[in-house]
Amino acid sequence: MGQELARLRVYSDPLQHAAIAAAVVAPVARARPRVIATAVGAALAIDIDHAVAARSIRPRHTTALDQRPRTHSLVTAVTAGTIVTAAAGPLHGWAAFAGLTSHLLHDAGDRAAPTPLLWPFAPPRQIGRRRQVAGTALLIAGSVLLSRAAAPRA
Numbered sequence: 001m002g003q004e005l006a007r008l009r010v011y012s013d014p015l016q017h018a019a020i021a022a023a024v025v026a027p028v029a030r031a032r033p034r035v036i037a038t039a040v041g042a043a044l045a046i047d048i049d050h051a052v053a054a055r056s057i058r059p060r061h062t063t064a065l066d067q068r069p070r071t072h073s074l075v076t077a078v079t080a081g082t083i084v085t086a087a088a089g090p091l092h093g094w095a096a097f098a099g100l101t102s103h104l105l106h107d108a109g110d111r112a113a114p115t116p117l118l119w120p121f122a123p124p125r126q127i128g129r130r131r132q133v134a135g136t137a138l139l140i141a142g143s144v145l146l147s148r149a150a151a152p153r154a
Contacts, residue, residue, distance in 0.1 A: 021099035027143040039099030073119040
């Protein structure tokens with residue numbers, strides 16, 4: 001039973017990341033529905049770094065890393081958000097940042113390999129589920145504020 005549960009966690013992880021990213025930007029999506037695709041795409045694309053670090057696409061290799069890759073950091077989320085803002089505008093930039101950050105928080109909230117969330121300023125570590133939920137709530141609050149600012153004036 002333990003092995004099946006571990007497999008379920010591994011194979012459902014992309015769905016969890018996608019659902020959290022979509023939920024985080026849902027308030028903005030009322031103004032621009034396509035931002036959900038930006039957030040979900042960013043939240044899923046970041047895990048390519050596991051295959052690069054493990055030099056394999058096999059889940060047993062990508063999940064056996066001693067720590068998550070350095071690209072699992074807020075530096076990556078800020079950089080991606082900035083690039084997407086320049087290319088597609090601030091709502092999509094926020095969606096990329098929020099989608100990536102929700103992914104990083106989810107990874108840092110579990111008990112698996114340490115996450116370099118604050119790399120290069122702090123060593124990789126896990127923050128726990130309470131801080132993950134608090135960080136995710138802050139992202140949702142940011143989306144609410146942004147959606148109000150982006151709403152057409154009546």
